[in-house]
Amino acid sequence: MHNYPSLGLSDAKQAVSTILAAIAAEGDRPAAVAVVGHDGELVYALRQTGAAARLIGRARAKAYTAAVLGLDTSVFRSDVLHRPGRTLDDWGDPLITSLPGGVVARDEGVVVGAIGCTGNSIERDEALARLGIGALQLRSDTTTRRMP
Amino acid sequence: MIRERSLDFEMAERAVEATLQARQPTDPPIAVAVVDAHGELVLTARMDGTSPIEIRQAMRKAYTSAHMGRDTKALHEQLLGDGRTIGDWADPAATTLAGGLVARVHGEVVGGLGVSGSGVRDEELARSGLEAMESST
Numbered sequence: 001m002h003n004y005p006s007l008g009l010s011d012a013k014q015a016v017s018t019i020l021a022a023i024a025a026e027g028d029r030p031a032a033v034a035v036v037g038h039d040g041e042l043v044y045a046l047r048q049t050g051a052a053a054r055l056i057g058r059a060r061a062k063a064y065t066a067a068v069l070g071l072d073t074s075v076f077r078s079d080v081l082h083r084p085g086r087t088l089d090d091w092g093d094p095l096i097t098s099l100p101g102g103v104v105a106r107d108e109g110v111v112v113g114a115i116g117c118t119g120n121s122i123e124r125d126e127a128l129a130r131l132g133i134g135a136l137q138l139r140s141d142t143t144t145r146r147m148p
Numbered sequence: 149m150i151r152e153r154s155l156d157f158e159m160a161e162r163a164v165e166a167t168l169q170a171r172q173p174t175d176p177p178i179a180v181a182v183v184d185a186h187g188e189l190v191l192t193a194r195m196d197g198t199s200p201i202e203i204r205q206a207m208r209k210a211y212t213s214a215h216m217g218r219d220t221k222a223l224h225e226q227l228l229g230d231g232r233t234i235g236d237w238a239d240p241a242a243t244t245l246a247g248g249l250v251a252r253v254h255g256e257v258v259g260g261l262g263v264s265g266s267g268v269r270d271e272e273l274a275r276s277g278l279e280a281m282e283s284s285t
Contacts, residue, residue: 008196009193009194009195009196010196012193039200041194041200041203042192042194042200042203043193043194044192044193044194045189045191045192046157046160046161046190046191046192047157047188047189047190047191048157049156049157049158053184053186053188053189056188056189056190057189
């Protein structure tokens, strides 16, 4: 039997409160944030007052993509999707997006979830998601692994 | 110009926290969702140990309540009486499973709240969340 480690509700809330504090401190536009577990399923998702309804779905798609592919969505876009002839249709999954702002959470190298942010520039979305990941005290990978 | 009222993020957060706190240790873990007056998601949370299906059902219950302006249990009873099923609405996001409640302010629909996962106490837990939200509005 295998036990998959995954972000729980308290992890999600901790990450979200860090992100919301950063948004308030920097005067960012109202955002949507989604936190998913290792399987890409929602644990926590929110849309701040003033953020458009479509944003929460986009935040979810970013988080889902980062978790199931094990890649930040910006890396998916720059390193994978931009290969000649590739389009999102190759993945055949309507929830997969290449919009930057989805950041994968790894604990000792293992994917345990992801965070997606929307509402600001794609650079800021990604920075906010990364802040949330940073609040989780995840352990870095100390072993040497060969890339799959 | 018209003005439509809708619940905001702070209200949704109060409702979700109150719902989670109303859960007893004997209840299975739950998922909660709050939508705005148009049925669009504002906030959702899934407790540790809850299946992902529960968060989907919580969102569908909240959506249905706000969109139809009826608690999902009342909707179920109404459709039974009318000899219809929810399939007649051709809306895959709609459900008549109990646990979705309409959020109102001065009689006006401002959103919906859905709970899933507890078994028989979904509506009761949703009511706790909604009352906490309304009492602080």
